[in-house]
Amino acid sequence: xxxxxxxxxxxxxxxxxxxxxxxxxxxxxxxxxxxxxxxxxxxxxxxxxxxxxxxxxxxxxxxxxxxxxxxxxxxxxxxxxxxxxxxxxxxxxxxxxxxxxxxxxxxxxxxxxxxxxxxxxxxxxxxxxxxxxxxxxxxxxxxxxxxxxxxxxxxxxxxxxxxxxxxxxxxxxxxxxxxxxxxxxxxxxxxxxxxxxxxxxxxxxxxxxxxxxxxxxxxxxxxxxxxxxxxxxxxxxxxxxxxxxxxxxxxxxxxxxxxxxxxxxxxxxxxxxxxxxxxxxxxxxxxxxxxxxxxxxx
Amino acid sequence: xxxxxxxxxxxxxxxxxxxxxxxxxxxxxxxxxxxxxxxxxxxxxxxxxxxxxxxxxxxxxxxxxxxxxxxxxxxxxxxxxxxxxxxxxxxxxxxxxxxxxxxxxxxxxxxxxxxxxxxxxxxxxxxxxxxxxxxxxxxxxxxxxxxxxxxxxxxxxxxxxxxxxxxxxxxxxxxxxxxxxxxxxxxxxxxxxxxxxxxxxxxxxxxxxxxxxxxxxxxxxxxxxxxxxxxxxxxxxx
Amino acid sequence: xxxxxxxxxxxxxxxxxxxxxxxxxxxxxxxxxxxxxxxxxxxxxxxxxxxxxxxxxxxxxxxxxxxxxxxxxxxxxxxxxxxxxxxxxxxxxxxxxxxxxxxxxxxxxxxxxxxxxxxxxxxxxxxxxxxxxxxxxxxxxxxxxxxxxxxxxxxxxxxxxxxxxxxxxxxxxxxxxxxxxxxxxxxxxxxxxxxxxxxxxxxxxxxxxxxxxxxxxxxxxxxxxxxxxxxxxxxxxxxxxxxxxxxxxxxxxxxxxxxxxxxxxxxxxxxxxxxxxxxxxxxxxxxxxxxxxxxxxxxxxxxxxxxxxxxxxxxxx
Numbered sequence: 001x002x003x004x005x006x007x008x009x010x011x012x013x014x015x016x017x018x019x020x021x022x023x024x025x026x027x028x029x030x031x032x033x034x035x036x037x038x039x040x041x042x043x044x045x046x047x048x049x050x051x052x053x054x055x056x057x058x059x060x061x062x063x064x065x066x067x068x069x070x071x072x073x074x075x076x077x078x079x080x081x082x083x084x085x086x087x088x089x090x091x092x093x094x095x096x097x098x099x100x101x102x103x104x105x106x107x108x109x110x111x112x113x114x115x116x117x118x119x120x121x122x123x124x125x126x127x128x129x130x131x132x133x134x135x136x137x138x139x140x141x142x143x144x145x146x147x148x149x150x151x152x153x154x155x156x157x158x159x160x161x162x163x164x165x166x167x168x169x170x171x172x173x174x175x176x177x178x179x180x181x182x183x184x185x186x187x188x189x190x191x192x193x194x195x196x197x198x199x200x201x202x203x204x205x206x207x208x209x210x211x212x213x214x215x216x217x218x219x220x221x222x223x224x225x226x227x228x229x230x231x232x233x234x235x236x237x238x239x240x241x242x243x244x245x246x247x248x249x250x251x252x253x254x255x256x257x258x259x260x261x262x263x264x265x266x267x268x269x270x271x272x273x274x275x276x277x278x279x280x281x282x283x284x285x286x287x288x289x290x291x292x293x294x295x296x297x298x
Numbered sequence: 299x300x301x302x303x304x305x306x307x308x309x310x311x312x313x314x315x316x317x318x319x320x321x322x323x324x325x326x327x328x329x330x331x332x333x334x335x336x337x338x339x340x341x342x343x344x345x346x347x348x349x350x351x352x353x354x355x356x357x358x359x360x361x362x363x364x365x366x367x368x369x370x371x372x373x374x375x376x377x378x379x380x381x382x383x384x385x386x387x388x389x390x391x392x393x394x395x396x397x398x399x400x401x402x403x404x405x406x407x408x409x410x411x412x413x414x415x416x417x418x419x420x421x422x423x424x425x426x427x428x429x430x431x432x433x434x435x436x437x438x439x440x441x442x443x444x445x446x447x448x449x450x451x452x453x454x455x456x457x458x459x460x461x462x463x464x465x466x467x468x469x470x471x472x473x474x475x476x477x478x479x480x481x482x483x484x485x486x487x488x489x490x491x492x493x494x495x496x497x498x499x500x501x502x503x504x505x506x507x508x509x510x511x512x513x514x515x516x517x518x519x520x521x522x523x524x525x526x527x528x529x530x531x532x533x534x535x536x
Numbered sequence: 537x538x539x540x541x542x543x544x545x546x547x548x549x550x551x552x553x554x555x556x557x558x559x560x561x562x563x564x565x566x567x568x569x570x571x572x573x574x575x576x577x578x579x580x581x582x583x584x585x586x587x588x589x590x591x592x593x594x595x596x597x598x599x600x601x602x603x604x605x606x607x608x609x610x611x612x613x614x615x616x617x618x619x620x621x622x623x624x625x626x627x628x629x630x631x632x633x634x635x636x637x638x639x640x641x642x643x644x645x646x647x648x649x650x651x652x653x654x655x656x657x658x659x660x661x662x663x664x665x666x667x668x669x670x671x672x673x674x675x676x677x678x679x680x681x682x683x684x685x686x687x688x689x690x691x692x693x694x695x696x697x698x699x700x701x702x703x704x705x706x707x708x709x710x711x712x713x714x715x716x717x718x719x720x721x722x723x724x725x726x727x728x729x730x731x732x733x734x735x736x737x738x739x740x741x742x743x744x745x746x747x748x749x750x751x752x753x754x755x756x757x758x759x760x761x762x763x764x765x766x767x768x769x770x771x772x773x774x775x776x777x778x779x780x781x782x783x784x785x786x787x788x789x790x791x792x793x794x795x796x797x798x799x800x801x802x803x804x805x806x807x808x809x810x811x812x813x814x815x816x817x818x819x820x821x822x823x824x825x826x827x828x829x830x831x832x833x834x835x836x837x838x839x840x841x842x843x844x845x846x847x848x849x850x851x852x853x
Contacts, residue, residue, distance in 0.1 A: 047653070111788070111789075112833040190349055190372075192376045193372055
């Protein structure tokens with residue numbers, strides 16, 4: 001009897017709660033990154049290896065704009081726009097020529113882009129991490145501990161951006177164009193939808209979302225040229241677990257995996273907590289390869 | 299004008315397969331033209347070539363006298379070519395309303411006009427009005443066919459390419475399709491009708507082309523052909 | 537192959553082999569090692585070509601096979617006294633074979649992109665394990681060890697010199713190339729290519745596609761592990777950097793630059809990439825990847841057949 005009580009007393013409730021909140025915060029950022037990735041895959045069958053670098057560039061653009069204007073919000077807005085444009089330019093120059101070719105080529109091309117972008121950032125900004133100052137400090141009391149408001153803001157803003165995007169997809173004119181193109185590219189074109197430009201727009205939107213994540217996440221870690229690598233892997237795991245091309249699935253998967261990792265980090269080091277996401281991926285691939293949160297096709 | 303759509307000596311390939319061997323045909327403004335032939339002779343490929351979904355390696359496609367041979371399909375849709383493909387291909391995850399909107403949402407169309415077009419579509423196809431908020435994939439085969447036609451009508455096309463619209467439909471639906479063809483014709487919309495249903499095609503069309511092995515083998519007024527004509531037996535008989 | 541083109545091929549082969557044998561006697565130390573490295577990376581790229589070029593399975597997992605070959609050799613050289621060359625090779629091959637089996641299982645259940653991403657993630661799993669399991673793997677710093685002597689048991693035992701090491705590597709790589717060439721030109725190899733062209737049809741004809749895929753992955757993994765062993769021998773250290781997925785990425789770059797599905801192409805690609813890196817790093821220091829990356833992207837778009845394909849077309853004119 002005492003051992004059972006002892007067991008329940010040993011569970012670190014406060015830690016769990018803190019990690020729950022942490023998990024949701026990280027999960028929302030991951031969801032923002034993964035949404036862009038899954039959308040890009042869903043609509044044009046492109047596995048965008050450079051997505052993590054778009055995230056990283058966004059963070060750096062945030063640093064630059066913040067230094068120039070002193071405004072976090074302006075940095076967020078401009079970084080998103082600038083990287084969206086960069087994304088559009090990249091898509092037009094390197095991905096459009098590859099339309100219709102073996103999907104391997106797009107993986108390779110985006111991989112090449114990621115290498116170039118990483119080293120370019122290293123060249124321009126050097127190896128020392130930069131900092132983005134959060135727009136406000138201040139904490140609130142979460143049970144016995146202080147929890148920073150800013151983290152809550154990140155989660156809220158990410159959710160808002162994803163929500164806005166979802167509404168755009170569902171009800172906006174161009175939202176219908178995007179959804180139609182995702183379902184049947186050929187028929188969409190026969191209905192007068194300029195499919196090539198829809199692809200570019202989607203890539204740009206995905207890039208913009210990744211950039212916004214970068215700026216939002218910037219204050220939590222240092223901004224450096226390699227920050228994209230870990231995120232891109234996690235984002236891929238999320239996209240596969242959530243079901244490729246499935247927006248809702250990747251959001252659910254992002255939160256699910258981030259929560260698990262946050263809990264795991266109570267007991268193991270963060271570097272090892274990463275294994276959790278790998279395990280989830282392997283289990284998903286073994287038992288539900290179309291995606292954990294996707295109903296099994298009848 | 300004389301020739302709304304003209305196809306001149308077109309050769310089209312699928313990879314290495316030579317599908318169209320010099321196809322030539324034309325459709326006049328407001329005309330209903332039938333395109334008959336056995337399975338696999340290249341009828342659908344011809345429609346796709348006109349629509350710009352495939353580009354020919356040789357030959358020309360003209361719309362209102364201007365060459366459009368290598369234009370992408372979306373430009374042809376905007377010029378006024380509507381396409382109703384063989385397997386309907388409605389957007390299954392979009393609602394009926396959203397399917398129609400893919401055709402309605404174009405530059406230069408006022409909200410009033412959009413409403414007019416919608417009202418017209420719902421008048422012709424009342425069942426679509428009933429199901430307007432249902433996902434396309436939940437409709438029956440016949441309803442999907444109607445949606446596919448209505449969707450093309452939203453483009454206000456000058457010509458509609460119909461690929462086997464009556465395939466797999468019950469006789470009552472076939473009759474409805476027949477009525478739609480007449481209505482479109484009265485509205486001045488040209489139609490290029492690919493069909494296996496010979497009697498319907500002979501009735502609905504002004505002129506007939508018959509294809510075999512990737513080329514046009516016969517061309518005449520529809521009135522000159524009867525269902526039991528030797529020509530029909532030759533190219534379409536079992 | 538026609539009689540004439542066979543003679544041309546083998547003549548070319550012998551000439552190149554002769555050049556490679558003579559090279560260490562003529563070149564300065566730096567270039568000697570450079571050449572040896574090209575051979576080792578070339579072997580890695582060849583092993584990857586079996587999957588990418590011949591079976592049509594893009595794998596980013598080669599850093600795992602390579603890394604385990606490397607660490608396997610390290611294990612043998614550190615745990616067994618006196619350090620034995622052949623034991624090192626054995627351990628390395630066993631290590632990479634074990635991983636290959638694991639990956640092979642998944643290769644039959646996943647297609648295309650999912651397989652590529654999964655192999656990538658596997659590399660990362662091994663990276664994390666090796667990086668954090670410091671007691672066993674040396675963690676971030678890796679393992680260092682002494683090079684074993686070149687020995688034929690009972691007959692001969694001499695420490696390696698720079699030249700003999702090069703010749704040893706050359707012998708192993710050449711033997712591997714000949715074996716792989718034989719395999720890819722055999723009926724087995726033909727089936728692999730048929731899987732790449734049209735998997736459903738190959739299955740429909742009646743081939744046990746899954747089994748072929750498993751064997752392909754095992755083969756690929758073994759030779760990649762062998763490359764890892766050679767690398768360990770040459771550099772006398774094993775580090776987690778080589779298990780990071782970027783190594784897999786670079787391997788794929790070698791394949792594409794050289795020409796997939798040709799076996800020789802990837803070696804060319806490795807050489808080309810390493811030369812470019814050497815050249816650019818003289819001008820751009822560490823940022824050589826910017827121009828090299830741009831060249832790579834341009835090659836993917838404009839020269840999808842790689843250098844070999846380009847040369848072939850040029851020669852045919």
